[in-house]
Amino acid sequence: MRCQRTLCILLFLAATSIGCGGQGLHHWHKRSGLNDYDVPMSQAAVVQNPMYVPLSDREFLWNQIVDTLDNYFRIEREERVRLLGGVMTEGRIETFPVVGATYLEPWRRDSSRGFERLYSTLQSMRRRAVVRVLPQTDGGYMIDVAVFKELEDLDRPDYSSVSTKILRSDGTIVRPGKQEKPGPITLDWIPLGRDVQLEQRILAELRDRLGLGVNR
Secondary structure (H helix, E strand, O other): OOOOOOHHHHHHHHHHHHHOOOOHHHHHHHHOOOOHHHOOOOHHHOOOOOEEEOOOOHHHHHHHHHHHHOOOOOEEEEEOOOEEOOEEOOEEEEEOOEEOOOOOOOOOOOOOOOHHHHHHHHOOEEEEEEEEEEEOOOOOEEEEEEEEEEEEEEOOOOOOOOOOOOOOOOOOOOOOOOOOOOOOOEEEEEEEEEOHHHHHHHHHHHHHHOOOOOOO
8 A cells, every 4th residue: 555645744743742742633733723623523413414404495405515515525516406397306416536634734624633634644545425415205305424435556565666577587578668657556446434524524514504503
């Protein structure tokens, strides 16, 4: 797997933690001006997923969902809720995959504070979100938020001394071709399940935007 960052990142994290009595990252996080959605959520503040929204104005709801999701990802495709033949169709929003934010990028919100952000700092991670808007018979909607994590799979480790060229012993002349992209080649992305913590952040922010709750 590719180690995305250099040794200076580890030294920065270690110095920050040790220099502040083990609370360095916490105090640095407070000084950085991040909003409340990046701090740990209490057990009482857990939002049900899917979340029920008792609103009948589907255009207002849709705009709030898009505006909230845009704070974390870049939207790739939208399928709005529509009334077709007297039946409400399901809405769906998909985002582009985004390489996970690191500890050196505190302004980005696609990686949750703690383990997820540290993992994204040390490994090549990416995330994408899928939001479903499900109309209900009482006029409300169920909002289902799913954030998927993936780990980059390479043909060889990054910055390794292992060569991809093999010397042949049968006397055949091997002429190396032009290599357009130096370094390891991405073979695929390995699914790692869902980022439940980030799903909760998105749902909590959407809930507050809609005025459905004040406590987090």
